[in-house]
Amino acid sequence: MNRVYSFLKSIKLAVVLILVITGMSLLSTLIPQGKDLSFYYHSYPPFITWLILTTRFNNFFRSFLFIAPSAFFFVNLVTCTIDRFSREIRKKKKRQFGPDILHVGLLLLIVGGVVTFTGRKEGYMNLGEGDQINLPGDYLLTLKSFEFITYENGSPKDWISTVDIEKDGSLMVDSFPIEVNNPLKVGNMDIYQNSYSVEYSAQILSDSGEEKSLAVGDILELDDSVLVFAGNEESADGNLIAVFEHWQNRNLIDVVRIRKGGSIAGNTLTSTSLRSMTGLHAVVDPGYTPVFIGLIFLAIGLFLTYYQKLGEKTS
Amino acid sequence: MIPTIAFILLVVAAVIQIFFIIRKKGNEDFVSLYPILGAAVLLILTIIIRSVQIKFAAVTNMFESLVFFSGVIAVVLFVYQFQKKFKVHQGILFGGTVTAIVLLAIASSPLAPQELRPPIPALQSGWLVLHVTMSFIGEAFFVVAFISSIAYFLTKDEEKKKSADRITYRAIAIGYPIFTAGALIFGAIWAKSAWGGYWSWDPKETWALITWLVYTAYLHSRFIKRMRGKGSAILSIVGFLFTLFTFFGVNFLLAGLHSYG
Numbered sequence: 001m002n003r004v005y006s007f008l009k010s011i012k013l014a015v016v017l018i019l020v021i022t023g024m025s026l027l028s029t030l031i032p033q034g035k036d037l038s039f040y041y042h043s044y045p046p047f048i049t050w051l052i053l054t055t056r057f058n059n060f061f062r063s064f065l066f067i068a069p070s071a072f073f074f075v076n077l078v079t080c081t082i083d084r085f086s087r088e089i090r091k092k093k094k095r096q097f098g099p100d101i102l103h104v105g106l107l108l109l110i111v112g113g114v115v116t117f118t119g120r121k122e123g124y125m126n127l128g129e130g131d132q133i134n135l136p137g138d139y140l141l142t143l144k145s146f147e148f149i150t151y152e153n154g155s156p157k158d159w160i161s162t163v164d165i166e167k168d169g170s171l172m173v174d175s176f177p178i179e180v181n182n183p184l185k186v187g188n189m190d191i192y193q194n195s196y197s198v199e200y201s202a203q204i205l206s207d208s209g210e211e212k213s214l215a216v217g218d219i220l221e222l223d224d225s226v227l228v229f230a231g232n233e234e235s236a237d238g239n240l241i242a243v244f245e246h247w248q249n250r251n252l253i254d255v256v257r258i259r260k261g262g263s264i265a266g267n268t269l270t271s272t273s274l275r276s277m278t279g280l281h282a283v284v285d286p287g288y289t290p291v292f293i294g295l296i297f298l299a300i301g302l303f304l305t306y307y308q309k310l311g312e313k314t315s
Numbered sequence: 316m317i318p319t320i321a322f323i324l325l326v327v328a329a330v331i332q333i334f335f336i337i338r339k340k341g342n343e344d345f346v347s348l349y350p351i352l353g354a355a356v357l358l359i360l361t362i363i364i365r366s367v368q369i370k371f372a373a374v375t376n377m378f379e380s381l382v383f384f385s386g387v388i389a390v391v392l393f394v395y396q397f398q399k400k401f402k403v404h405q406g407i408l409f410g411g412t413v414t415a416i417v418l419l420a421i422a423s424s425p426l427a428p429q430e431l432r433p434p435i436p437a438l439q440s441g442w443l444v445l446h447v448t449m450s451f452i453g454e455a456f457f458v459v460a461f462i463s464s465i466a467y468f469l470t471k472d473e474e475k476k477k478s479a480d481r482i483t484y485r486a487i488a489i490g491y492p493i494f495t496a497g498a499l500i501f502g503a504i505w506a507k508s509a510w511g512g513y514w515s516w517d518p519k520e521t522w523a524l525i526t527w528l529v530y531t532a533y534l535h536s537r538f539i540k541r542m543r544g545k546g547s548a549i550l551s552i553v554g555f556l557f558t559l560f561t562f563f564g565v566n567f568l569l570a571g572l573h574s575y576g
Contacts, residue, residue, distance in 0.1 A: 180436035
C-alpha cells in the first residue's frame with residue numbers, strides 16, 4: 001500500500017505524465033481535428049487513417065489517449081497535494097502553502113473542465129429587429145434593435161444587439177446592449193454577440209392572385225427545371241433586384257435578375273427587402289464556476305510561492 | 316522609423332557586447348546597457364504612439380506584438396545589466412540582444428504588415444491587453460533562460476555550468492508566474508467573455524498549454540536529482556522553441572481563433 005502511495009505521489013510520475021500529455025497534445029495539433037471521416041481517408045495512407053480513427057486521434061481531447069493520462073495526472077496531483085499539505089501543516093514554522101493552493105487551483109481547473117465537457121449546453125439564434133424567442137427557464141427575449149458599426153475603412157467596430165428579457169409577463173432586463181466582450185447574464189445562462197447576417201426576401205403575386213414571400217433557398221417550379229431564390233442585389237440606381245438561379249438536372253443553366261414589377265415563372269415580383277440579422281449565442285456552462293475559482297487559486301498560489309521563495313532568498 | 320532607430324541601437328549594443336566578450340571583460344560592460352535602454356524606450360514609445368492612433372492598446376497584430384516583445388526583452392536585459400545582485404554573463408546578454416534584433420527584423424519583413432488597423436470587436440477587451448502583455452513579459456524571461464541553457468551546453472567549465480543553470484532557473488522562476496497569469500488565466504477569462512468558452516482547444520491555445528506544461532515540467536524537474544543540469548537545460552531550450560512555435564508556427568502553419576496576432 002505504501003509503495004502504491006509513494007508511486008502515486010511521486011514527482012517523477014508527475015514529470016513523466018506532464019511530458020506524455022505534452023507530447024500527445026503536440027501530435028494532436030498536427031492532425032486536423034473533428035473533420036469528416038472522408039477527410040482522413042483522402043489525406044492519409046490507409047494504415048495511418050485506421051490508426052487515427054481507431055485511437056480517435058481525430059477528436060483527441062475527447063479520446064482515451066488524452067483522458068487516461070489526464071485522469072492519472074489528476075490522481076497523482078491529488079495524492080501529491082494531500083501529502084505535501086499534511087507535511088506543511090505539521091511544520092512548526094516556515095509553512096509554505098503556495099504550491100498547495102496552486103495545485104488545488106489546477107485540480108479545480110480539471111474538475112471544471114470535466115463538468116464543462118459533460119454539462120455544457122449552448123444554442124444559436126438569428127434574430128431581426130422586433131423578433132422574439134423563448135429561452136430555457138421561461139425567459140422571453142425580444143430584440144429591440146441591432147446596430148452594426150464600422151470603422152472608416154469598413155472593418156467591423158461593433159455589433160450591438162439591444163434586448164429586453166421578460167419572465168412571466170414582467171420585464172427582467174430592459175434594453176441591455178449585448179456586444180462582443182459584453183455578454184448578458186440571465187439566470188445561469190450567458191448570451192453572447194456571435195455573428196451578423198443579412199436576410200433577403202422577395203414578395204411575389206401569382207397569376208391567380210396568391211401572395212407569397214420567398215426566403216433564400218425557396219423554389220419556384222417550372223416544367224422541367226426550377227428557379228431558386230438566391231437573394232437580392234443592389235442595382236446602379238439603388239433599387240434591390242431579386243436574383244434567381246435557374247437549375248435543370250442539377251446543372252446551373254442561368255442566373256435571372258428581376259426588377260420590381262417584373263415577371264418570373266407566372267408570378268409578378270411586387271417587392272424585395274432585406275433585414276439585418278444578429279446572431280446570438282446562449283451558453284449554460286456549469287463548469288465555469290469551478291474553473292474561475294481554480295484560476296483565482298492558481299493566481300494566489302503562484303503569488304504566494306514566488307513571494308515565499310523571495311522571502312527565503314532575502315533571509 | 317522609430318523601430319528602425321531602435322534596431323540600430325540594438326545592433327550597436329550587440330557590437331559593444333562582442334567587444335567585451337572578445338576582450339574577456341564579460342562583467343565590466345557598462346556601455347551596452349545605454350543603447351539597450353534607448354531601444355527599449357523607443358520600442359515602447361512606438362506602441363504608445365500606435366495606441367493613441369488606434370485609440371486602443373496596440374498589441375493586436377503581429378507587427379505590434381513583435382515590437383512589444385522586442386521592447387520587453389530590451390527592458391529585461393537592461394534590468395539584468397543595471398542591477399548588481401544577479402549579474403549574468405556577457406554572452407547571455409549578447410544572446411538576448413540578438414534575439415531582440417531578430418524579432419525586430421521579422422517585424423520589418425512582409426510577414427508582419429505595419430498598417431495601422433483598429434481592433435475588431437473580439438479584441439476590444441482589457442483582458443486581451445493583460446493576456447498579450449503579460450504573456451510577452453513572461454516570455455522575455457524565457458529568452459534569458461533559453462540563452463543561458465545554450466550557454467550551459469557550450470561551456471565545459473563546471474562552475475560556469477552551475478552559474479548558467481542558476482540563471483536559467485531564476486529566469487524561469489520569474490517568467491513562469493507572469494506567463495501563467497497572462498497566457499492561461501487572463502486568456503481564459505478573455506475567451507469566456509468574448510466567445511462564451513474559456514477553452515476551445517484552438518491550436519494556439521493548445522500550443523500555449525504545451526509550452527506551459529514544458530516549463531511546469533522544468534520547475535518540477537528541479538526536484539529530481541538526475542534531471543538537474545542537463546535535463547533541465549534541455550527542457551528550457553525545448554520550452555523556448557515551443558514558445559516561438561506558439562507565436563510564429565501556429566500563426567503561419569495552423570489556422571485558428573488567434574490568426575490575427
